[in-house]
Amino acid sequence: MFTLAEENYLKNIYHLQTENSEGVSTNLIAESLQTKPSSVTDMVKKLAAKKVLLHKPYKGVSLTEKGRKVASNIIRKHRLWEVFLVEKLNFHWDEVHEIAEQLEHIQSDELIKRMDAFLDFPDFDPHGDPIPDENGNIKVTEKKLLSELKKNQRGVIVGVKESGSDFLQFLDKRKINIGTKIKVLGKEFFDGSMIIQVRNEQFFISKKIAKNLFIQISEHV
Amino acid sequence: MFTLAEENYLKNIYHLQTENSEGVSTNLIAESLQTKPSSVTDMVKKLAAKKVLLHKPYKGVSLTEKGRKVASNIIRKHRLWEVFLVEKLNFHWDEVHEIAEQLEHIQSDELIKRMDAFLDFPDFDPHGDPIPDENGNIKVTEKKLLSELKKNQRGVIVGVKESGSDFLQFLDKRKINIGTKIKVLGKEFFDGSMIIQVRNEQFFISKKIAKNLFIQISEHV
């Protein structure tokens, strides 16, 4: 149905679309896929012909309903595989992306159905990102960036914004994971840094880190 | 390192080599890969340049040590994935080939190492075929075709020769699996058919079927 390259374009455009709201530009796609704008133009033509996206020249592209379905299914597979790698094969959450990047292209609806059941129908991947269902729907959670929390607010870490390897290792060194409970003990105005409580330890968190952690706020303060 | 097409060539040549002993001809490869001899010529040149096989023009090809390693590793991955699909995801043994055909190309030594451990280091796949180790070595078993057995000999089914879907389903309908114990009750000379005992049932087995089942003979007759 779709080639490897086509699938990667669709997946990337899907991500760019949720991040950028407006039409996704040729240059943006090129940057995201580490390729050249001229290559993007060609592929966009092909995908438009396949009715998975609309292309308003010089105005950017947007996925059609069909395109969204295809893209979300690839993301579904990617995230289910990540759960498998971490939960069943004991991979570290910062090691799974590259492998899932390959596994997401395996074509077998039955495989994914069974994998989903095998993993007990997870809603989120190891980084806290939602796993779309067969129709592309995702469970939305009320989540804020740690940087938006005020002093004395409590919450649970539910995700990371950018799951780069060094960032994940930084968290790991401090035994901070998805599900870890935190409390904001203090916040500095001039640099946005924070002191947070994790279990019975206190950590200094820079603004950059605080902007990369998603928190579900606990109401009982 | 190797493209998808290259991997498929190497895997097929490996299989053809074990089946045919002498050098593998261009036409044979073409037939096995469902392609044209001229395409094979091109690819063989490429693979010879990569030092994974030797090509004596008009005399056929043979894998080098390096080529054998690469090929056996793909087969290793294919068979480990088949075990996973059957043992963990409860696929039927006649449903797994196509999916494993895709999964065998996933590149990650660590993934295979962990999968091997997760599956408890299996030596054989669901069809009874041996799983090569990291160095390409396989556990050989003393096995004969059912058709070679004599009256009153007993044994255990350890493999199937051709694992076509209809054949596997034929076995399944009679609850005949790898590990099933059998005894030859009678053998007809004129058509090679047999009557075999399986548990407390008796089955009529045609010559064609008997030539497709590998048996490990039990010494205690």
Next chain:
DNA sequence: AAAATATTTTAGTTTAGTCTAAAAAAATAA
């Protein structure tokens, strides 16, 4: 050993996906 047949290779195309360099179109600045 020559003729016939089978096998393999060469030569030239095709498609998917990429690239560079240049042209065209749009957006922004003067």
Next chain:
DNA sequence: TTATTTTTTTAGACTAAACTAAAATATTTT
């Protein structure tokens, strides 16, 4: 509104992997 800059597209070329048709080389048969 004209000029400059940015963005996008076109044109032409490249590689991998396949194909068809024809040529070359082996093998077999007579």
